[in-house]
Amino acid sequence: MAVEVRIPTILRTYTGGAKAVEGSGSTLGEVIKDVESGHPGLEDHLLEGGDLRRFVNVYVNDEDVRFLDGLDTVVADGDVVVVLPAVAGG
Amino acid sequence: MLTIGQHVYDEIVTHARRDHPDEACGIVAGSTGSDQPLRVIPMLNAERSPTFFRFDSTEQLQVWRELEEHDEVPVVIYHSHTATEAYPSRTDIGLAFDPDAHYVIVSTALCGNGEGSVEFRSFQIVEGVVTEEKVEVA
Numbered sequence: 344m345a346v347e348v349r350i351p352t353i354l355r356t357y358t359g360g361a362k363a364v365e366g367s368g369s370t371l372g373e374v375i376k377d378v379e380s381g382h383p384g385l386e387d388h389l390l391e392g393g394d395l396r397r398f399v400n401v402y403v404n405d406e407d408v409r410f411l412d413g414l415d416t417v418v419a420d421g422d423v424v425v426v427l428p429a430v431a432g433g
Numbered sequence: 434m435l436t437i438g439q440h441v442y443d444e445i446v447t448h449a450r451r452d453h454p455d456e457a458c459g460i461v462a463g464s465t466g467s468d469q470p471l472r473v474i475p476m477l478n479a480e481r482s483p484t485f486f487r488f489d490s491t492e493q494l495q496v497w498r499e500l501e502e503h504d505e506v507p508v509v510i511y512h513s514h515t516a517t518e519a520y521p522s523r524t525d526i527g528l529a530f531d532p533d534a535h536y537v538i539v540s541t542a543l544c545g546n547g548e549g550s551v552e553f554r555s556f557q558i559v560e561g562v563v564t565e566e567k568v569e570v571a
Contacts, residue, residue: 407491427497428530428531429488429528430460430488430493430510430528431486431487431488432486432512433525
């Protein structure tokens with residue numbers, strides 16, 4: 344199943360400059376693994392200790408996955424995943 | 434150097450004073466590559482905290498999409514410090530991700546919600562290195 348994954352500017356060095364890449368899988372976690380296989384290094388910027396990094400926002404069809412099932416969020420053909428760096432500080 | 438219009442400066446300061454004692458945060462959008470911050474977009478601080486800020490993730494997605502449609506970028510990313518000086522904290526430095534952005538910090542430590550003086554400073558933060566830059570209000 345093909346899912347579009349939109350990559351923020353800061354991570355496009357891993358996608359050869361592409362704004363979006365395709366991934367497959369039935370959950371967000373599987374899609375990230377699949378994208379990593381074609382674009383090594385990306386995963387490290389999204390995950391930490393097997394979970395999503397605290398200061399990276401990931402959305403499936405415009406919903407922040409923190410309010411869904413995180414990496415277990417179910418995705419389907421045609422879904423859109425958006426990655427954005429969180430804007431935060433102290 | 435950061436060059437901003439008086440109205441942009443005023444809008445940021447007004448936002449910071451209004452949200453004191455919580456930290457205020459937002460961006461100033463401008464055309465990609467222009468380095469001209471024109472449109473102030475105040476953002477919700479999802480943390481509603483006097484010591485921390487984080488853009489509300491849902492609002493951020495909406496705003497980032499709007500920027501893309503208009504071929505704009507966040508030329509300025511601003512937030513306030515409400516008890517300390519307007520200099521990037523360790524957290525600010527660690528979480529800064531945009532080497533092209535002007536990171537503006539406003540301190541409301543002296544004025545609170547009132548009309549007293551504010552500190553308004555701008556920085557570039559690249560891979561953990563902070564460089565202060567001159568702010569020219571034109």
